[in-house]
Amino acid sequence: MREQVITDPHAGHALLKLQTLVPPVGYIPDFLTPSVREGGLPAALEEMEATPPTRLKRELGRLAGARPLPAWTTGLGGPGGGRSMRSLVKALDVSARTLLAPRxxxxxxxxxxxxxxxxxxxxxxxxxxxxxxxxxxxxxxxxxxxxxxxxxxxxxxxxxxxxxxxxxxxxxxxxxxxxxxxxxxxxxxxxxRPLDVIPVNDNGLDRLLGRTRASVLTELARGHARTTSEVATAVGIALPSASYQLGVLRDGGLVASRREGQYVRHSVTPVGHILLDGDEGMRGGxxxxxxxxxxxxxx
Structure with a gap:
């Protein structure tokens, strides 16, 4: 994906434009995240393009108070700002097709x-x-x-x-x-999180337990007790593999299993949470x- 961005000048230009308005930390203008419940990306882009100029000016002014903005952003909330807004909407559309569509x-x-x-x-x-x-x-x-x-x-x-x-x-x-x-x-x-996007930590839990087993344990710690099939679906592995990995974790005292009616639900034990907390500490807390x-x- 990184290679695609580098080799596609349109994608690179779109991402550069968006990075101006979407910092890695701090305030992000609300108009960039419209609450659209139906219609997907096209509806969201349409609502964003229809943002009132007064709101654009207010939110961009707040962003400008935290970081310098290039000259083109001033046109978004000013007279005749439609062209600048259409350019921004186009950048979002290109970025979505480049970065999101493949995944x-x-x-x-x-x-x-x-x-x-x-x-x-x-x-x-x-x-x-x-x-x-x-x-x-x-x-x-x-x-x-x-x-x-x-x-x-x-x-x-x-x-x-x-x-x-x-x-x-x-x-x-x-x-x-x-x-x-x-x-x-x-x-x-x-x-x-699907298994193939969970990062491997060579010095942490992944190396200790193996990538799949670490993913199963991490998944169980993120919510309520899960059935074997729910774990398999969430992690992205076959049901027999999930059953095997859960059995190994249970034998090691990291997972507890209990029957509820026709289902067996699994959860992380205190020892498992301690292990996860220690790994998170190595990753940054x-x-x-x-x-x-x-x-x-x-x-």
Missing amino acids: WTHIRKAIDDEVGLRSRALLDGGVLALLNSLRPLARWRAPVLEVDYPTDRDLRLEGRGLLLIPSYFCWRRPTALADPALGPVLVYPVTT TAAASGPWRELRCE
């Missing part, structure tokens, strides 16, 4: 698995179970949902519903729209171990 099957599967996981929590235990299932990314302490986030902020729902959006590209911590007047949205990292909490008050 869209994996991305879509991870999102679908996440929606299924949270839906089961909601059906089995109601809203409380759903909110509790977000640990350790968020903690429900009525009437406040405390969310791990790098800045302090209170967001009052004031009767509005909270839209939960699982994201394949949201890493370590959840995020939310910066403008409190917009619809309350909480974007959080997906629980599942866990999301829950650093940073203050953002509060979403459910009122």
Whole structure:
């Protein structure tokens, strides 16, 4: 994929344009992440292109206060800014086709698995179970949902519903729209990640347990107890392989299994969590171990 970006001048130019408005850390203008529930990317690009100039000017001004912006960005919120906005929309479209399209099957599967996981929590235990299932990314302490986030902020729902959006590209911590007047949205990292995108750490858990077994253990630690088939689907391995890997982890005291009706569900033991925490420490720490909490008050 990197080679494709290097050899494709259109893709390289599009990414350079987007990097101007999407820094690796810090504020990202809300208009770049429209909350479109239907229609996919075309609908999102259409909504973004229709962003009112006053909003563009306000959000770009906030971004400019944190980092210098090139001259072309001033045209987005000014008179006759349609051409600049169309160019930005085109850059997003090119980037999506270059970077996302080749891996869209994996991305879509991870999102679908996440929606299924949270839906089961909601059906089995109601809203409380759903909110509790977000640990350790968020903690429900009525009437406040405390969310791990790098800045302090209170967001009052004031009767509005909270839209939960699982994201394949949201890493370590959840995020939310910066403008409190917009619809309350909480974007959080997906629980599942396909096996072939889990990085190998030569000095950590992958080397100790093997890549597949480490992926199974990591997957189990990201949510509620899972069945063997759920683990196989989430990690992207065959059912017999998942059963074997779970058996090895259980024999090693890292996984516990219990029968619930016709299903056997697996979860990580305290020893397994200690092992995972140690590996995360080598990788740079866990999301829950650093940073203050953002509060979403459910009122």
